[in-house]
Amino acid sequence: AQSVAQPEDQVNVAEGNPLTVKCTYSVSGNPYLFWYVQYPNRGLQFLLKYITGDNLVKGSYGFEAEFNKSQTSFHLKKPSALVSDSALYFCAVRDMVGKSTFGDGTTLTVKP
Amino acid sequence: DTGVSQNPRHKITKRGQNVTFRCDPISEHNRLYWYRQTLGQGPEFLTYFQNEAQLEKSRLLSDRFSAERPKGSFSTLEIQRTEQGDSAMYLCASSPTGGPTGELFFGEGSRLTVL
Numbered sequence: 001a002q003s004v005a006q007p008e009d010q011v012n013v014a015e016g017n018p019l020t021v022k023c024t025y026s027v028s029g030n031p032y033l034f035w036y037v038q039y040p041n042r043g044l045q046f047l048l049k050y051i052t053g054d055n056l057v058k059g060s061y062g063f064e065a066e067f068n069k070s071q072t073s074f075h076l077k078k079p080s081a082l083v084s085d086s087a088l089y090f091c092a093v094r095d096m097v098g099k100s101t102f103g104d105g106t107t108l109t110v111k112p
Numbered sequence: 113d114t115g116v117s118q119n120p121r122h123k124i125t126k127r128g129q130n131v132t133f134r135c136d137p138i139s140e141h142n143r144l145y146w147y148r149q150t151l152g153q154g155p156e157f158l159t160y161f162q163n164e165a166q167l168e169k170s171r172l173l174s175d176r177f178s179a180e181r182p183k184g185s186f187s188t189l190e191i192q193r194t195e196q197g198d199s200a201m202y203l204c205a206s207s208p209t210g211g212p213t214g215e216l217f218f219g220e221g222s223r224l225t226v227l
Contacts (some may be wrong), residue, residue: 009152032213034216
């Protein structure tokens with residue numbers, strides 16, 4: 001069975017500082033990893049994904065994520081946080097039939 | 113393309129009543145998924161369809177829950193004899209393919225409150 005862990009319920013950063021939201025995974029076989037963001041009263045929106053290739057993937061809104069196979073991690077990063085980045089972030093792994101398993105989410109708060 | 117649409121957005125019902133949620137996926141997407149999300153947790157898989165065929169149901173989906181996608185377009189999720197533990201956000205998502213590489217497109221969810 002596949003699983004995802006997001007060890008931090010909450011991440012607080014100051015605007016302009018770099019941010020990292022952590023994710024570790026457990027899968028049998030190749031990992032297909034995703035990050036989604038959820039703003040209040042909105043549906044989940046896709047940010048980026050790792051399928052294969054470069055370990056650093058770039059996505060929407062200036063976000064990027066680093067895939068580390070040895071550490072089974074897929075941390076979300078952004079060099080300079082914005083107040084508007086404040087939201088709930090979910091890491092997910094997708095299996096071969098397309099079913100996704102999500103972490104419990106991390107609330108990111110960016111303070112001015 | 114108006115995205116994934118879910119109705120109603122909010123439903124308040126009394127315990128024991130039946131409720132039905134509807135999901136209209138992106139038109140060319142043949143995969144449709146239902147998830148349930150409670151406060152402080154990530155979305156939990158309930159069931160999914162490939163066109164009109166329901167391919168998998170989670171053990172979370174008791175026999176009070178039923179889902180259909182009759183013509184491979186919209187889908188309905190019905191909960192019979194609702195219980196307070198059914199209170200949650202019910203999310204629908206679609207994707208163009210069934211493989212592992214594509215992202216999901218989510219609707220805004222249908223929030224159920226069972227009194």
